[in-house]
Amino acid sequence: MGRCEQCLIKQFNNLNALSKEELSRISDSKDVHIFKKGEVIFDEGKFSSGVYCIKDGVCKLSQLNANGKEQIVKFSKKGDLIGYHSAITHEPSTIKVTALNDVAACYIPQDLIKKPLEENPKFAGAMFKTVCSDLKEANNAITNISTNTVHQRMADLILFLKETYGVDNNNTINIQLSRKEIASSVGTATESAIRILSGFKKDGLIDLDGKAIVILDEEELKHLAEGI
Amino acid sequence: MGRCEQCLIKQFNNLNALSKEELSRISDSKDVHIFKKGEVIFDEGKFSSGVYCIKDGVCKLSQLNANGKEQIVKFSKKGDLIGYHSAITHEPSTIKVTALNDVAACYIPQDLIKKPLEENPKFAGAMFKTVCSDLKEANNAITNISTNTVHQRMADLILFLKETYGVDNNNTINIQLSRKEIASSVGTATESAIRILSGFKKDGLIDLDGKAIVILDEEELKHLAEGI
DNA sequence: AAGTTTGTATGATATTAGTCATTGTATAAG
């Protein structure tokens, strides 16, 4: 098993700010987990006793409302540390994390994160900025959802997915979501999401091939997202 | 001018975690500002060079979307520290903070917050937990806005306002918002907010007297908020 | 391979919420 000290993933996250010794201690106790597509990494209401560092694959972070309707609040990126909130506050997790494709993640016991967080100001500062940035994104999402139309948000999501996960040489987005997941992210009904995607296809903005989305007219999508 | 060391407000926030020396340094440089109702404490896009500790009064934290429509993302509570994100990251503020009534706030230059944040793990940890908690609330708001109806969210807001600001002996909520502000918080049009409030009054859930809201049937409001 | 389940697609319809227009009502300014 690889050592954290050599792991390139930490370029994408705050573990980079740890000292050699701290990293080495983590490396000794960490555990690589493989989650199959659809597997729940940890669930709403449960306590997480550690933090996962996502090495490969994509997760959705979601919540259920009182009627069991799912809302996706975030998609993970490579290198994301997840579960730190529950691990640090010892409160039950308010979000559920699910693998959207096969996910490789290193499990780090909570103590090995909490200690550097208290003792290493560089790491603590980096983590603080990350949470601040997540909060900023969440606030933007609130404003986006409540002031923009579903059409705008759908265009926005497509551009976000391209931005975050990239496209292949066919301009096909490198992540496949079900229509239901798309709807849960945009905050609309599945049928509405399907209809809007069909509409985008008819208008030549995107092409659809099963779950694959091909971006055809990025400029027009940007205009749509801005409500023009 | 009072000294921070004696100030009772810090019981409500993380400044409590500072050492005597840190507090004393803040006390020497701090500045009490009075903001009149409606005054902008700091604006979206601007840099904040310090942090405000809210001693008295209530602020709204809001964002504008591309079309200039306002979304309130949070209401401040007594003791809240605001502006730390911009002060710490040196990025322009993504939110606008406006006084909803007369607000007394102590201005603390950014250095006096940044230093303890790096050197005092107790304070840094407390701040970290606060941002995590804000993030949790923001995620809940996302789920609430996109899965619940405007009626539900209105009932929810009324209960939240009671919970946060309390009621007098008439069961009148201790904070007065304009209909527009209520709408901007719930995420709906002003007319819709007015209509729903009128409906609640007709149904005997609340009473309205100008901007004052009197809670008459809290149980039913709770049911409504939960979508029952 | 046949059956079962799950996901996708689309039409018809209902509901919700937004917009526009108008009137009344406070509140502030001269």
Added chain:
DNA sequence: CTTATACAATGACTAATATCATACAAACTT
């Protein structure tokens, strides 16, 4: 005190979105 300005309320209408129903396709099961 009067006028101007912002705020509140409500009706009429329109647009956006959700729900229900159904059909079909894809992906698993046995």
